[in-house]
Amino acid sequence: MGAALPLGDPAPADGALPEDIRIDGEADFGAYLHVPFCRVRCGYCDFNTYTATELRGARQDQYADEVLREIDLAVNVLGARGALRPASTVFFGGGTPTLLPAGDLARMLHGVREAFGLADGAEITVEANPDTVTDAVVSRLAEAGVNRMSIGMQSSVPHVLRSLDRTHTPENVARAVEAGRAHGLDVSVDLIYGAPGEGLADWRASLETAIALEPEHISAYALIIEEGTKLHRQISRGEVPAPDDDLQADMYELADAALAGAGYDWYEVSNWSKGTEHRSRHNLAYWRNQDWWGFGPGAHSHVAGLRWWNAKHPAAYAQRLAAGESPAVGTERPDAEARLLEAVLLESRIRDGLDLSKLPADARQAVAGLIADDLVEPSAAIRGRLVLTLRGRLLADAVVRALTA
Incomplete structure (x- = not known):
């Protein structure tokens, strides 16, 4: 269910921004929409996600309407400061955004478009679990304006997928990539290296499989053991080995060489793309500390040096919005x-x-x-x-x- 929220000052109930912050109305602005639902919890994951048994009254079928309420709040807050701007990027992250009906994602995107407008050439990304991607889903997303899909591949090796508690098959990854390509989307695949029992040959096989799919973008992240996760408990009990730093370094070097050889350029430590036009502009906005509003439970926002974060649990998030209050629970100004x-x-x-x-x-x-x-x-x-x-x-x-x- 994710790491604890940071400490900070209490956020105002109406979500208003401090009068003394200076907002650049010409600066790029992004929208992040968090979808906190998953069918199962992967053993390594500490993101703010919830399976059906953990929702405590929160309902997936009402979630799009709750996010739309927060979008209305954002319009009021930013509009009061004359700081409404078209969104340069929109990113649906999770969790598993594609666990929701594609029509719900389309409604949320429509809400962003109506509230802020979309900049010319806006990048609109949906993260996807391969098990939830069908041609019909991608068709509906593309129709709504989505132009980029990030697919959680992680590995092409069955025993590595099992060690990470991933339920999809490599075949589903290929089908998801094909569906994205068929509907004109830029496709990214995400990989993880250093899983328990994964050797250099396994990692090479995953890289070769990912490259053969010819996505426009590939991310490769070293497995990090987060406290409180199932995998952390397994390592603490000696049931599985901890990641080997030297092996992960070898895996990174292998990835960089293989991806460079296939025409991918690194543009961030864990990210490679085929040309600058296929870089993740939304993630670059984070690394460059630009402005964004994060919608959804536990989502973080940043505007003009001010940071704030929402209530973590979907039920608490929904209750605050239903009461006409901001879902933000903490704020800080570094x-x-x-x-x-x-x-x-x-x-x-x-x-x-x-x-x-x-x-x-x-x-x-x-x-x-x-x-x-x-x-x-x-x-x-x-x-x-x-x-x-x-x-x-x-x-x-x-x-x-x-x-x-």
Whole structure:
């Protein structure tokens, strides 16, 4: 059911933004719509998701209407500040968005379009579990305006899928990709490496399978063991081995070489695309700390340096909206030191790099040592950008520590 929400100040019941924040009405704006429902809980997952037995009165068939209420709230809040802007990106994440009827997703997207408008060429993404993707579902989504689908493949090897508690088959992944392509959607597939029992040969097989599907975009994430998950408990009891850092490093290097050889360029530590036009613009907005409103239980938002987050449980989220209140339960405004740390953490991960002028003088002096250690590209540093080398991507945490010590 997800990690605990962060500490912060109480959010106002009406959702109003502080009068003293300055909102750039010309800046890009994104909408994230969280769908917190899953058929089963994967053993590694700590996202804010709920199976049918965990809903405590919340109803999937009423969920679209609840999100539409929050969209109305957002219009009032942003409109009061003259800060309504067309959405440059819309992202349905989860959970399993495609567990809802495609018509419900279409209604939510229509709500965003009516409330904010959509910028020309807006990127509209739906995450999808392969088991829930059919040609009819994709057809309805494409008709509604969805133009990108991110498919949770994770692996093509059955024993690896079982270790992650994934229920889909590799065949369903291929069918989902074909359906997306048939209806003109950009397709991304997500992979995870370092699962218990996964060897380098298994990982190579998954990469080869993903590349053969010819998606426009591939994400590859190292398995992280989150406290409170089933997999964490299994490792704590000695039932399965913990991920091996050296093996995961080998897997990352294999992925980068295989994807580069197939025409994919890395643009964020865990993401590769065929050309800049197929990068995930919504995720880039997070890494660049742009503005977005997160709709749904546990969703986080950011506008002009202010952050807030919603009640986690779908029932609590619905109750607050039914009472005419904002679903937000906490808010914070990071200070200059926290904003710098965040910029280093996020912007150093992307191919475009971190603007070195954002760093204080002592941190800029550390860059020479990072170049000497082959962690940072020297030519980019000369141009005033900090861009990680392959070795630097493997040791990104060490780079952040050096710049923020």
